[in-house]
Amino acid sequence: MTGYSRAHTHMPDTLSSLRVEHLAVSFGRQEVLHDISLGPLPAGTTTALLGPNGSGKSTLLRALAGLLPARGAIWLGEHGLDRMASRERARFCAYLPQTLPPTVAMEVLEAVMVARQAGGARVDTATALAESLALLDRLGIGELALRQMNALSGGQRQLVGLAQALVRRPQVLLLDEPLSALDLHHQVAVMDFVQGETRRRGLVTVIVLHDLNVALQHADHAVVLCEGRLLGEGPSLAIVTPDMLRKAYDVRARIEQCSRGRPCVIVDGIV
Numbered sequence: 617m618t619g620y621s622r623a624h625t626h627m628p629d630t631l632s633s634l635r636v637e638h639l640a641v642s643f644g645r646q647e648v649l650h651d652i653s654l655g656p657l658p659a660g661t662t663t664a665l666l667g668p669n670g671s672g673k674s675t676l677l678r679a680l681a682g683l684l685p686a687r688g689a690i691w692l693g694e695h696g697l698d699r700m701a702s703r704e705r706a707r708f709c710a711y712l713p714q715t716l717p718p719t720v721a722m723e724v725l726e727a728v729m730v731a732r733q734a735g736g737a738r739v740d741t742a743t744a745l746a747e748s749l750a751l752l753d754r755l756g757i758g759e760l761a762l763r764q765m766n767a768l769s770g771g772q773r774q775l776v777g778l779a780q781a782l783v784r785r786p787q788v789l790l791l792d793e794p795l796s797a798l799d800l801h802h803q804v805a806v807m808d809f810v811q812g813e814t815r816r817r818g819l820v821t822v823i824v825l826h827d828l829n830v831a832l833q834h835a836d837h838a839v840v841l842c843e844g845r846l847l848g849e850g851p852s853l854a855i856v857t858p859d860m861l862r863k864a865y866d867v868r869a870r871i872e873q874c875s876r877g878r879p880c881v882i883v884d885g886i887v
């Protein structure tokens with residue numbers, strides 16, 4: 617894509633790992649995330665954030681994005697993300713929520729350009745326009761550019777949300793169930809795209825997933841939460857195991873190799 621380098625931006629130009637130290641989050645008097653330490657998650661890698669419903673995945677992602685008060689520390693290289701003002705932090709982190717907010721009357725292209733210009737770096741309108749159009753094309757939704765945001769389907773809205781996150785040129789990309797509204801073709805296309813961009817740009821990508829086969833095939837690392845605690849962290853293949861599946865999800869499962877040699881989860885039943 618033209619004009620998409622880090623030049624002329626305020627983004628840090630070093631490739632940095634993400635580390636989380638003793639993170640805890642409470643809602644009122646109820647602590648829902650307990651003493652989470654993660655990483656380093658290296659630049660250029662995709663981490664699947666896994667765990668059953670209510671285990672704390674969205675809460676962790678929102679805490680990483682700076683959208684929830686949290687105790688503990690979050691480091692991107694030598695930058696203490698948790699100590700930054702939200703505007704400064706937004707230069708480093710882009711977050712795609714699980715439930716997208718209602719949109720105002722705006723065309724898709726305009727919405728992506730607004731996201732580009734809100735990303736912290738000053739860019740002129742022509743640059744924002746070119747970058748936004750190029751990204752929509754690369755996501756396969758260029759034909760939606762002049763469509764009204766409030767006239768999109770759920771899946772189209774999710775793809776535009778991903779474009780809005782990516783166009784801001786973050787170092788940390790935080791995606792909460794970005795596949796939930798997508799058909800099979802778009803699920804694979806989005807994961808290929810996200811993994812490719814993560815490697816190419818040296819991003820740290822953390823992505824909440826419920827499909828463990830997607831995690832096995834597209835994520836370098838996996839982090840598993842259960843009841844607000846860290847159950848495991850490491851290379852996806854080492855983490856997504858029958859033992860983990862039993863502990864986290866209460867299911868009996870096997871990891872087998874498909875005819876092409878790829879790992880695949882087969883669930884035999886619930887415990």
Ligand SMILES: Nc1ncnc2c1ncn2[C@@H]1O[C@H](COP(=O)(O)OP(=O)(O)OP(=O)(O)O)[C@@H](O)[C@H]1O
Pocket residue numbers: 643648667668669670671672673674675676
């Ligand atoms: N605003 C809130 N106020 C009080 N409790 C909350 C709030 N948001 C989340 N929780 C609680 O925090 C816990 C973790 O919720 P979270 O949404 O992070 O789980 P999750 O793993 O993302 O779940 P799911 O897979 O169902 O989306 C749950 O017990 C939930 O009820």
